[in-house]
Amino acid sequence: MAFSYFIIINKFAGSGNAAKIWPHIESTLLEKNVAYKMVTSDYAGHVTEIAKERANQHRNDEIIIVIGGDGTLHEAINGLKQSSFEVPIAYIPAGSGNDFARGLGMSKDPQTALSQILAATKPKIIDVGRYVAQDSPTPHYFVNNVGIGFDAAIVAYTNHSPMKSKLNRLHLGSLSYLTSIFHVMSNQPGFKIDVVNGQQVAHMDNAFLVTLSNHPYFGGGVKILPTAKIDSGELELILIEKMTWLQFIHMYSLMLRGKHYSMPIVQHIVGKNIQLQIHSAEQGQVDGEELGKHAFNFDFDVIKYPFMIKL
Numbered sequence: 001m002a003f004s005y006f007i008i009i010n011k012f013a014g015s016g017n018a019a020k021i022w023p024h025i026e027s028t029l030l031e032k033n034v035a036y037k038m039v040t041s042d043y044a045g046h047v048t049e050i051a052k053e054r055a056n057q058h059r060n061d062e063i064i065i066v067i068g069g070d071g072t073l074h075e076a077i078n079g080l081k082q083s084s085f086e087v088p089i090a091y092i093p094a095g096s097g098n099d100f101a102r103g104l105g106m107s108k109d110p111q112t113a114l115s116q117i118l119a120a121t122k123p124k125i126i127d128v129g130r131y132v133a134q135d136s137p138t139p140h141y142f143v144n145n146v147g148i149g150f151d152a153a154i155v156a157y158t159n160h161s162p163m164k165s166k167l168n169r170l171h172l173g174s175l176s177y178l179t180s181i182f183h184v185m186s187n188q189p190g191f192k193i194d195v196v197n198g199q200q201v202a203h204m205d206n207a208f209l210v211t212l213s214n215h216p217y218f219g220g221g222v223k224i225l226p227t228a229k230i231d232s233g234e235l236e237l238i239l240i241e242k243m244t245w246l247q248f249i250h251m252y253s254l255m256l257r258g259k260h261y262s263m264p265i266v267q268h269i270v271g272k273n274i275q276l277q278i279h280s281a282e283q284g285q286v287d288g289e290e291l292g293k294h295a296f297n298f299d300f301d302v303i304k305y306p307f308m309i310k311l
């Protein structure tokens with residue numbers, strides 16, 4: 001079956017990487033005589049609007065391809081879920097972290113990713129995380145993770161640091177993350193969290209990192225939840241207590257071998273429906289986008305979504 005492709009590009013993703021790869025993608029599409037239409041996003045939030053509007057047109061045999069980073073894919077999924085039809089999505093990674101591509105096991109090389117998309121004749125059904133805040137009935141969706149505490153504070157600190165754009169211009173983006181890790185490790189206190197997972201109840205008095213994920217990776221390739229699978233129908237949650245630097249280094253070295261669940265400061269929870277309650281004001285992030293600093297009372301579960309890829 002010949003599909004046509006509607007391509008949404010966030011040219012700013014990956015510090016301009018998405019814009020750089022497009023001419024190469026375009027020449028492959030022209031060479032292979034593939035039917036496509038391309039649009040670029042003009043502002044943050046635009047990808048959600050474009051994806052929703054296009055899906056609502058309900059064109060037969062059309063696939064929506066997103067070119068950008070995890071944040072761009074996040075926006076597109078949320079737009080598609082707001083539409084009245086389930087249009088299959090595909091993705092060419094061009095961001096800086098690209099954790100979704102890692103988690104799915106697809107190529108991070110744009111041309112190979114394009115070949116994997118064009119070779120797909122039917123969608124792979126993957127999990128997408130869903131959450132509802134108790135004070136608002138609107139569901140939100142995530143492809144990677146939701147984090148409260150450490151990872152979210154790093155996202156917020158990095159985004160608001162005046163150093164970020166200077167370092168990005170010098171292609172030293174990783175340095176701004178390192179600076180943020182030092183800042184957050186030194187300044188963020190622990191907080192109380194309650195978790196309900198079906199019949200299981202968990203609690204931590206001095207939580208520092210709370211990450212609920214759809215697959216193993218966060219932070220640009222860190223295997224925080226090595227047991228998580230993108231099509232398991234379940235989410236995995238890791239809670240880590242406030243750590244000393246020594247514990248942090250020890251945990252990181254265990255994490256490299258996938259052995260950190262065994263540490264007494266770590267709790268690992270797997271479930272289909274997970275509720276998180278944090279009463280103090282903490283930073284939150286979803287797929288690397290800021291959720292702000294506030295209390296959290298979120299219910300999580302998983303939905304299935306068609307994703308065009310031949311692995």
Ligand SMILES: Nc1ncnc2c1ncn2[C@@H]1O[C@H](COP(=O)(O)OP(=O)(O)OP(=O)(O)O)[C@@H](O)[C@H]1O
Pocket residue numbers: 010011012013014015041042043044045046047068069070071072073075094095096097098099287288289
């Ligand atoms: N035209 C635009 N102008 C400004 N921001 C945009 C535009 N289009 C999309 N965005 C925003 O850009 C943000 C960053 O994009 P994205 O996360 O995809 O790239 P990245 O941060 O480089 O990649 P990754 O998350 O994989 O590290 C997204 O939050 C999205 O809302």
